Amino acid sequence: MSNASNDLVLHLKLDTIIPDGGNQRVRSALTENFLASSENVSAFTESQYRSHGNPQFVSDEHFGSCFIFDGRQDYIEIPNSEDINFATNQDFTVASWIKIAKEQPFKTNGDNDIIEKWNGSGGYPYVIRYMRDSQTIHAARYDGSNNPSITTTTKLNSEQFYHIAFVKEGSKLRLYLDGHEENSTDDTTQSQTQNDSPLYLARRGGSNEAYANYFAGTIAHLRIYKKALSPEEIKQDINDNLTVIAAFNLAYPLDFDLYEGDNKESIIFIENDTKGEELVFEIQNDTEQGITLPAKSGAVSQNNYHFELRFRPDTLSPKSLQQLAFKPQSNWSMSSPVTQADGIVSLYFLTTNTTLSANEVVTLTLQNVSASAAGGARTTRVEFLCPEFTYQGETLTHYYREKKLSVIDHRGKKNIPLHVSFVGSNRILNDGTTTNKLTLRIVNVLKDKSIPLIPDSKGDNASKFIISFDVQEEGQNKDWALGTTSQVQGIGIQGTDFRLTARHIEEWKIVKETQGESPTWTITNQNEENVELRQEQGIELIVSNILSSLPSGQTNLYIRYENIPGYWDGTFICTIEKSPILFDERGKVGMGITPGTEQLKVKGDTAITGKFSLGQLIANYDSGWFDVEINKNYKKEHNLGTFLLVTQILFKDTNGRIWDAKTTLRRVNDGDFQNSYCGYYLLMPDHNTFDFATAGQAVFAADNTSTYGPERKSQRFTKGSYRIFAWRIGATLNE
Structure with missing residues (x-):
């Protein structure tokens, strides 16, 4: 790192979420960086670096893990301080890595705000925004009258990391993209640019949600300097980040898994059976060198442990809190569940073996585990903490990792009386240009009984159908997938009520989510009374704009159902056939083309060898x-x-x-x-x-x-x- 580190006033890696009571916060890299003096950031200030909504931190091939914002309600708020609140004549640099999501859900205004030191009132020292229509980055200052701004000349691609740096140097404003100066302009501000607004990431401040301008995408390694970095110093920052990326496993030598069954799925069940299930808890040294734990004696407790496993409030059932047990394992012990004041449940683990060898995996088993029914089927998080260990001669403290855990309902009957299938053909043309349409029907096959549903107003507890597909991501070769990520993200799904004898419109709500590894469509019912699937009734879904360029063969459509009273959660799988030959409900056939009015319609040249017979x-x-x-x-x-x-x-x-x-x-x-x-x-x-x-x-x-x-x-x-x-x-x- 260059001497610029002495002027670094804020550095957020944005690679992990730290639980803090009922809140979530992010950690400043300055508190863990020996180059920074201890007074650069106080523990109190760091505790106020709060995340809002539900931003996820996800595995990333570039940064190991980083924050992803949904563009609807996710953002981070950093309290105002004089270190990041620059006056008219102060030089500064604001730099970060960003990756723009393919779709920006917030479209009220023309910009989606990435870094915003403004709450909508008065001037501001700096803002960095994404302009949707032009696909450019816009940076600006404002003193209440003068508003100098600067925009990249390069159009940014979605789903690709870029390094941006906004620099004030004397009377000049400069904007850099990946270390290269894109544009410059004069700083015409003359009066007050400082304000009392917090610093916002992934939105604009203020109480008016119409101008929140939420940003969908990824933000990593935010740095703010109280000096103007030179192009060489900006490139040095970029190189430092890339070095860290290459050494991700060195920075995060410990990992963990928590799963159920031979398939190693990260799931926990809501069950009528009070016995519960077994969960496997694995602790992994992911490096080629040993890890040393501090020697401890005595019984395991919340004050005497090597590892902590945390479950969020209302994840474990009351019965599980009473009966959860540890399958005996040599040199290891586990505490009884400890419920914290904020409802978080902790399990503490202690070992007499203080060395984890290179690439060693310790496998522990938790018995009689079941999930609370309070939240219904849902996705939660489980957290892994280690207060101290030594690695490569350095002692690391407050180590933290986090993973998702799916809560699945196993109450009631295992088999649900639903029939799920395509109406007509299940084939799509996979020529890469033709958009296809399929009709999917979910029907209650009972002739004398309705299947109750929980309305959408109940939030996470609502009954839901979740549709997803196999997707080929960039750099992958998955010939069994339906299409590439961009192709699947373009699919549209619409639903109406279906009856065998009649059809009428119901208030089905379909929410498309594109931020995860594979796009999903969640279907709920917005009615408040008589919310049910009546006998021989269901929902008909039109799956449109299906585009595929992947090889011919079979692929799957998954329909997951959750929180349907009286039945286990489960998944239906419907096969889609990618093919150059299509047929429709009329029996018409198309080869390389959608069937028309003819019995057979062929696109392209046709060669016939040998004898053939024809009718009229x-x-x-x-x-x-x-x-x-x-x-x-x-x-x-x-x-x-x-x-x-x-x-x-x-x-x-x-x-x-x-x-x-x-x-x-x-x-x-x-x-x-x-x-x-x-x-x-x-x-x-x-x-x-x-x-x-x-x-x-x-x-x-x-x-x-x-x-x-x-x-x-x-x-x-x-x-x-x-x-x-x-x-x-x-x-x-x-x-």
């Missing part, structure tokens, strides 16, 4: 204009190769009328050949067939038995050009 098939064939010569015979011996026996030819005049060549001779005015005849018999080799070798050979002659008589033959059939509209083919291809 009309092939839409536009042959162009053909010259006709009177009284010239074309016989089979003139053919150069294969030939077709044509039983009928159709013509279309310029008025769009279609004429059958086998009908009675009639006079028409086709606009091109006045008073010519477009209806006639085909005479060769007999009176109902006609031979030809290539499309350019054709002979037509009038029937001598027509009412006009043979003497007018030349008048009825004149030399000229005629357009063939279609061939009706009804014979065998011969060799």
Whole structure:
């Protein structure tokens, strides 16, 4: 790190969430960085770095883990302080890594605010915003009158990390993208730029939600300096971050897992059975070097332990708190559950073996574990803490990791009487350009009983259907997936009530979530009375805008159902077939194209080898204009190769009328050949067939038995050009 670290007044890695009573906060990197002096940030101030909403921290290949904001209610609030509240003439640098989500849910205004030292009143020292329409980064200052601003010239791609730096240097404002200066402007502020607003990440401050301008995406390594960094210093920051990225396992040598069953799923069950289930708790040294724990003696307790496992309030059931036990394991012991003042439940673990060898995994088993029914099926978090350990000669303290834990309802009957299937075909065309549509139906198959539902107003406790797909993320090769991340994110789902005897509209609510590894659609019912699936009734879902460019084969649509009273939570799997051939409910078939009105519709060139037989098939064939010569015979011996026996030819005049060549001779005015005849018999080799070798050979002659008589033959059939509209083919291809 350069000497710029001496002027670093705020550094948030944004890679973990720290529980703090009933709140959540983020940790300042300055408190764990030996380069920073202890007075740079106080413990009290750090405790006020609060997260709001439900921002997730997720695994990331670049930063190990980082915050992701949903663009609806997630943000971080940092109290105002003189260190980050720059006056008109103060130099500064505000820098961060950002990744913009593919979709910004908040669209009330044109900007989504990433870093905002403003609550909507008075001036501000700095703001950094994402401009949706132009896909650029906008940075600005404001003194109440003057509002100098600067914007990147580069358009930013979604789902890609960029490093941005906003620098005030004397009378100049500069904006850097990935270490390169994108633009500059004069700082025209003259009066007050300082304010008493907190610093906000992922939104604008103030009480008016219409101007909150929430940002959807990822923010990592926010740094604020009380000096103007040079381009070299900005690049040094970038390089330092990349070095940290490469050394993620060195920074986080300990990890853990908590799972149930052979499939190692991170789940816990709500059950009627008071016995509960077994959960496996694994502690892992993820490095090639040993980890040393401090030696401790005596019984395990909340004051004497090596590791702590935390469950959020109302995660464990009251019975589980009474009966939860530790399966005996040599050198290990566990405390009884300890309920903290804020409702968090802690389990403490103590070991007499103070060394975790390189890549060692310790497997512990918790018995009689069940989830509380209070919150219904949901996703919660479980936290892993280690107060102290030594690694590579350095003692690390207050170590913290966190993972998701799914709460699944196993009360009532295991098998739910629902039928879930596609209506009609389950195939989609996987040519990468055609958008497909499928109809999915979820029906109560009981003939005499309704299935009760819990309305959407009950929040997490509401009955819900959650739809998801297999997705191929960037850099992956998953031929069993439906499509790429962007393709699946483009899918739309709409739902209506369905009955076998009638249909009517119900208040089904469908919420699309694109922030996770795979997009999901959560379906709930907004009615407040008689919320149920009546007998032989259900919901019909139109799944539209399905696009796939992945190889042909089968892929899955998952329908998870949760919180349906009287039944276990579970999942239905419906198979979708990616294919170049489609058929619809009418039995119409399309090859490389969506079925049309024809029995078979083919897109692209078609090659046929060998023999084939055809019935009365009309092939839409536009042959162009053909010259006709009177009284010239074309016989089979003139053919150069294969030939077709044509039983009928159709013509279309310029008025769009279609004429059958086998009908009675009639006079028409086709606009091109006045008073010519477009209806006639085909005479060769007999009176109902006609031979030809290539499309350019054709002979037509009038029937001598027509009412006009043979003497007018030349008048009825004149030399000229005629357009063939279609061939009706009804014979065998011969060799």
